[in-house]
Amino acid sequence: MDVSNTSALVTGAASGLGAATAAALATRGVRVVGLDLPAGVEKAPEVAGVTYHATDVTEPDQVRAAVSAAVANGPLRTVVNCAGIGPSARILGKKGPHDLGLFETVIRVNLIGTFNVLTLAAEAMAANDPVDEDGQRGVIVNTASVAAFEGQVGQAAYAASKGGVHSLTIAAARDLASLGIRVNTVAPGIVETPMLATVSEEYRAGLAAGVPFPHRLGRPSEFAQIVTTFVDNDYLNGTTLRMDGALRMAPR
Numbered sequence: 001m002d003v004s005n006t007s008a009l010v011t012g013a014a015s016g017l018g019a020a021t022a023a024a025l026a027t028r029g030v031r032v033v034g035l036d037l038p039a040g041v042e043k044a045p046e047v048a049g050v051t052y053h054a055t056d057v058t059e060p061d062q063v064r065a066a067v068s069a070a071v072a073n074g075p076l077r078t079v080v081n082c083a084g085i086g087p088s089a090r091i092l093g094k095k096g097p098h099d100l101g102l103f104e105t106v107i108r109v110n111l112i113g114t115f116n117v118l119t120l121a122a123e124a125m126a127a128n129d130p131v132d133e134d135g136q137r138g139v140i141v142n143t144a145s146v147a148a149f150e151g152q153v154g155q156a157a158y159a160a161s162k163g164g165v166h167s168l169t170i171a172a173a174r175d176l177a178s179l180g181i182r183v184n185t186v187a188p189g190i191v192e193t194p195m196l197a198t199v200s201e202e203y204r205a206g207l208a209a210g211v212p213f214p215h216r217l218g219r220p221s222e223f224a225q226i227v228t229t230f231v232d233n234d235y236l237n238g239t240t241l242r243m244d245g246a247l248r249m250a251p252r
Contacts, residue, residue: 001077001136001231004029007070008078011057011117013050014040016193017143018082020220021227022050025080028228031073035066035083035117057083057113063120070121075128079121079140080227081114084161086195088154103157110161111168114142118172118183126179136234137180141227142169144187144240150249162187166240173238182237184230189244191218212246 008025012018013034022032026049035055036044044052053066070076085106091098118140125138144165151159166185173183190196190207196217208216226243230236 001131001139001234003077003231006075006077007031007033007073008080009033009035009066009070009076009117009121010080010082011035011055011113012040012082012084012143013052014044016082016195017188017191017220017223018080019045019047020224021080021082023047024221024224024228025078025231026050030078031070033066033070033073035063057081057117058108060116060120063117067120067124071124076121076124077128077131077138078231079117079125079138081117081140081142081165083113083117084110084143086158089157090154091156098156103160106157107161107164110158111164114165115168118142118168122176122179122181125181130180132234134234135180136182139182139184139231140172140176141230142183142185144169144185146187146189146242146244146247146249148187148240149242152249153252169240170238177237182230182234184236184238185240186223186226186230187240187242187244188218188223189242189247189249191220191223191243193220210247210250211244214245216245218243218245 008030010022013022014036022034032050034052038054041052055062055066128137145162147159148162148166169185
């Protein structure tokens with residue numbers, strides 16, 4: 001799908017995977033509206049072609065406003081869900097059972113937030129004119145994780161949320177097929193993002209050594225490259241692609 005002179009919505013766009021994706025789309029002539037929480041927007045990088053919109057992805061009214069801002073820039077053809085959180089807690093730890101509020105928060109941000117953006121963006125996409133003889137109107141790319149398949153100790157909430165995103169993919173693709181909207185998901189392994197910036201170099205090296213090949217952490221630019229591949233290849237639909245260097249996560 002040719003996305004030049006169209007608009008895009010990218011969540012979690014102030015840093016990490018979202019920032020790399022927003023920048024990559026902008027270089028292709030896409031007018032990108034980047035969503036993030038207010039604190040993130042304040043620190044977001046200045047990128048030509050990217051404007052930021054302070055948005056909580058779990059709040060429908062805020063997402064509707066962001067979708068409207070994107071549509072004002074041109075037909076909304078691309079949506080990428082990168083917003084997410086990843087706290088760790090065991091189901092039964094030294095301090096007792098897993099906090100239910102924490103579990104609900106992770107599900108709300110990672111899964112419900114993704115669904116909220118997907119649904120409201122799809123509504124806007126459905127109003128687009130088709131871009132080709134197949135009737136294609138847009139593409140949505142979500143972010144899961146290898147934790148969706150091999151959740152580690154302490155990842156009950158995170159794994160459940162990302163497993164939900166993975167399972168949502170084929171159902172959403174089938175639901176939106178009649179409207180010409182494709183839905184795909186990327187499941188990254190261990191990627192060099194701000195979340196890892198706080199750990200020691202020794203710990204990071206240990207993580208990289210566990211990746212079969214190449215022996216390094218993934219790069220946000222590689223995630224963005226997959227997103228653009230999903231955009232370009234019109235026959236990719238309803239799939240979750242692992243980006244993990246053949247990594248299969250151990251229990252801990």
